[in-house]
Amino acid sequence: MACQRVWYNRYVPTLSSPVQRARRPTLRDVAALAGVSYKTVSRVVNDEPGVSARLAERVRLACEQLDYHPDHTASTLRRRDRRTSTIGLILEDVSNPFSGSLHRAVEDVALDRGVTVLAGSFDEDPSRARVLFTAFARRRVDGLIVVPPSGDVTPLIMEQRKGTALVFLDRAPAVGAADAVVSDNRRGAATGVAHLIRHGHRRIGFLGDYTALWTAEERYQGYLDALATHGMAADPALVRRDVRSDEAAGATVSEMLAAADPATAFFAGQNLITMAAVRRLRALGRAHDLALVGFDDFQLADLLDPPVTVVAQDPVTLGHRAAELVFERIDGADGQFRLEVVPTLLLPRGSGEIPPSPR
Amino acid sequence: MACQRVWYNRYVPTLSSPVQRARRPTLRDVAALAGVSYKTVSRVVNDEPGVSARLAERVRLACEQLDYHPDHTASTLRRRDRRTSTIGLILEDVSNPFSGSLHRAVEDVALDRGVTVLAGSFDEDPSRARVLFTAFARRRVDGLIVVPPSGDVTPLIMEQRKGTALVFLDRAPAVGAADAVVSDNRRGAATGVAHLIRHGHRRIGFLGDYTALWTAEERYQGYLDALATHGMAADPALVRRDVRSDEAAGATVSEMLAAADPATAFFAGQNLITMAAVRRLRALGRAHDLALVGFDDFQLADLLDPPVTVVAQDPVTLGHRAAELVFERIDGADGQFRLEVVPTLLLPRGSGEIPPSPR
DNA sequence: TTGAAAGCGCTAACAA
DNA sequence: TTGTTAGCGCTTTCAA
Numbered sequence: 193m194a195c196q197r198v199w200y201n202r203y204v205p206t207l208s209s210p211v212q213r214a215r216r217p218t219l220r221d222v223a224a225l226a227g228v229s230y231k232t233v234s235r236v237v238n239d240e241p242g243v244s245a246r247l248a249e250r251v252r253l254a255c256e257q258l259d260y261h262p263d264h265t266a267s268t269l270r271r272r273d274r275r276t277s278t279i280g281l282i283l284e285d286v287s288n289p290f291s292g293s294l295h296r297a298v299e300d301v302a303l304d305r306g307v308t309v310l311a312g313s314f315d316e317d318p319s320r321a322r323v324l325f326t327a328f329a330r331r332r333v334d335g336l337i338v339v340p341p342s343g344d345v346t347p348l349i350m351e352q353r354k355g356t357a358l359v360f361l362d363r364a365p366a367v368g369a370a371d372a373v374v375s376d377n378r379r380g381a382a383t384g385v386a387h388l389i390r391h392g393h394r395r396i397g398f399l400g401d402y403t404a405l406w407t408a409e410e411r412y413q414g415y416l417d418a419l420a421t422h423g424m425a426a427d428p429a430l431v432r433r434d435v436r437s438d439e440a441a442g443a444t445v446s447e448m449l450a451a452a453d454p455a456t457a458f459f460a461g462q463n464l465i466t467m468a469a470v471r472r473l474r475a476l477g478r479a480h481d482l483a484l485v486g487f488d489d490f491q492l493a494d495l496l497d498p499p500v501t502v503v504a505q506d507p508v509t510l511g512h513r514a515a516e517l518v519f520e521r522i523d524g525a526d527g528q529f530r531l532e533v534v535p536t537l538l539l540p541r542g543s544g545e546i547p548p549s550p551r
Numbered sequence: 552m553a554c555q556r557v558w559y560n561r562y563v564p565t566l567s568s569p570v571q572r573a574r575r576p577t578l579r580d581v582a583a584l585a586g587v588s589y590k591t592v593s594r595v596v597n598d599e600p601g602v603s604a605r606l607a608e609r610v611r612l613a614c615e616q617l618d619y620h621p622d623h624t625a626s627t628l629r630r631r632d633r634r635t636s637t638i639g640l641i642l643e644d645v646s647n648p649f650s651g652s653l654h655r656a657v658e659d660v661a662l663d664r665g666v667t668v669l670a671g672s673f674d675e676d677p678s679r680a681r682v683l684f685t686a687f688a689r690r691r692v693d694g695l696i697v698v699p700p701s702g703d704v705t706p707l708i709m710e711q712r713k714g715t716a717l718v719f720l721d722r723a724p725a726v727g728a729a730d731a732v733v734s735d736n737r738r739g740a741a742t743g744v745a746h747l748i749r750h751g752h753r754r755i756g757f758l759g760d761y762t763a764l765w766t767a768e769e770r771y772q773g774y775l776d777a778l779a780t781h782g783m784a785a786d787p788a789l790v791r792r793d794v795r796s797d798e799a800a801g802a803t804v805s806e807m808l809a810a811a812d813p814a815t816a817f818f819a820g821q822n823l824i825t826m827a828a829v830r831r832l833r834a835l836g837r838a839h840d841l842a843l844v845g846f847d848d849f850q851l852a853d854l855l856d857p858p859v860t861v862v863a864q865d866p867v868t869l870g871h872r873a874a875e876l877v878f879e880r881i882d883g884a885d886g887q888f889r890l891e892v893v894p895t896l897l898l899p900r901g902s903g904e905i906p907p908s909p910r
Numbered sequence: 911t912t913g914a915a916a917g918c919g920c921t922a923a924c925a926a
Numbered sequence: 927t928t929g930t931t932a933g934c935g936c937t938t939t940c941a942a
Binding site for chain 1: 927928929930933934935936
């Protein structure tokens with residue numbers, strides 16, 4: 193093998209220089225080679241009219257010969273519109289599939305416009321979000337699509353006033369101050385809970401995410417809505433919020449089942465909580481006699497036993513719309529800020545249709 | 552509500568202007584407000600020594616008052632090192648969990664250095680990869696981490712020669728021309744297949760990804776290695792490659808089981824193929840009498856029935872090492888190019904330990 | 911310690 | 927159709 197093969201943890205450094213570095217060619221280098229002024233090269237590179245075919249051909253040849261790639265960054269600095277053709281995307285965590293789907297949807301809309309995407313994960317940590325925001329702002333992104341952290345969003349609003357398009361995604365913490373695209377969390381949760389009620393459940397446990405999260409609060413309200421609609425009182429003994437870690441979710445399920453007059457069904461306010469509940473019910477051998485509906489779909493939910501009924505979000509539409517809104521603003525739209533609400537979809541698969549167990 | 556609420560597909564435009572736009576302040580604006588030269592402001596902003604505390608304080612106050620954010624792009628243009636503190640990351644698809652984990656691992660290393668990440672999905676489409684590459688190159692990223700598409704990688708190598716650090720990730724198409732970090736695909740696959748052999752299987756079906764993919768070829772070689780090691784001949788009737796869609800994978804499983812002297816076990820060369828095989832075996836009611844080992848882990852594999860035995864990759868280490876290598880090059884390391892091979896891990900969970908069914 | 915001038919690679923404005 | 931000059935916001939260089 194021509195190159196050094198390194199097994200992880202067995203790195204052996206060597207010193208020979210691997211490549212000849214060529215200086216990166218500029219407009220002037222191309223101009224010199226083609227024997228024209230560098231403004232002429234600029235015209236050719238940008239497909240501006242008013243260059244004779246003869247010169248244009250010579251310039252193109254020189255570009256190719258030097259493997260010239262225009263410096264988009266320098267052109268941005270001088271151009272009137274000052275566009276970087278880059279947007280910033282601040283997600284919860286790029287490694288989580290929901291964030292990944294949002295990212296991909298945004299990317300696809302951006303790529304159609306020749307816009308690149310700076311992406312980052314803030315991990316529900318406001319200070320990490322601020323680091324990302326600052327880094328993106330200094331790079332003068334044309335727009336920011338942000339899953340907003342709980343806490344202060346005024347730095348984002350300040351940046352917006354300086355001309356950066358801003359769209360909140362998945363959460364709407366500052367309705368009226370910026371565009372936002374969110375799932376219909378409240379109605380979706382209500383639909384899921386109503387589904388359990390329709391299947392005969394009267395004792396429905398609620399397993400909620402961090403109270404500080406906008407979506408968690410909306411979903412909790414949806415849970416209450418469904419109970420109220422069906423004339424049922426909310427029993428505090430059946431409500432657990434700020435449940436996030438797998439252990440916490442599992443423990444909560446066990447604890448609620450051990451209580452007097454226990455829940456016969458669970459509504460899980462989030463992906464990971466749903467999976468943790470499945471694990472625990474499975475471990476307790478009760479996966480088939482307790483009903484479960486989860487908010488947000490996940491891969492293989494349909495292959496579990498029983499298959500898991502969920503209220504599915506539509507991350508692709510969320511991402512697409514956020515990107516479309518941000519580009520409308522970048523293009524100069526100056527209408528009132530909008531809150532777009534994307535519907536959810538109940539997917540009955542089995543776990544949500546289990547009747548109350550007699551016990 | 553202060554703002555217009557729009558349900559998806561019911562957009563009603565309005566015309567009032569939502570914000571007052573402020574001009575974005577520059578060094579000169581800050582200097583004017585603080586009553587100093589703009590070079591002094593530059594010194595303060597960059598924590599350069601040699602500014603009196605009195606002036607520095609005045610400058611900082613002015614920065615705050617104007618909400619000044621330095622233009623990193625302009626500073627890059629002038630600085631000697633010409634660093635953008637941005638790297639480009641070209642992945643197969645940011646919405647797939649494996650890519651997401653790579654991305655996150657790269658991001659974490661980058662963030663520690665104040666470097667932002669431009670990310671994109673090339674979808675196994677070389678022309679889309681070229682679009683991303685060009686966009687990143689024009690923005691003068693300091694480094695590129697690329698899951699290389701099948702086909703020509705010379706444009707990447709040319710860019711490398713112009714000073715952009717280049718690391719191939721997950722695939723090593725041009726060993727010796729650039730650094731690369733890959734999984735130990737071949738040995739991992741061999742381990743998985745040997746595991747099936749150890750459990751008594753002599754007829755092991757191979758379900759492989761696109762032949763054109765470097766990883767698919769490596770894993771196939773691993774399959775052959777294991778057979779050879781155990782003195783078994785490879786039966787072409789048991790090998791299917793270029794299987795990718797769910798339908799193709801499912802159909803292939805059915806077809807192979809319908810043959811005379813059918814497989815008693817399957818080795819799936821990839822994530823999605825494994826899941827498709829699970830689905831099909833389940834549908835055929837044979838999930839418990841055919842063994843299955845998949846390459847690459849996936850969420851909930853342990854909760855399926857039977858739980859799925861896999862050869863797990865380590866995307867976090869892959870991403871970390873790729874990022875570390877790219878930054879070493881950016882920092883000027885000029886040693887020989889390295890190929891780093893990250894080990895895989897066999898996770899026996901149930902499906903891979905099923906003995907050959909008598910039939 | 912502070913500031914003035916030049917210039918990074920490019921586009922805008924205007925002249926030839 | 928082609929070229930010249932200025933300047934985007936900043937850092938570098940050098941002078942005060």
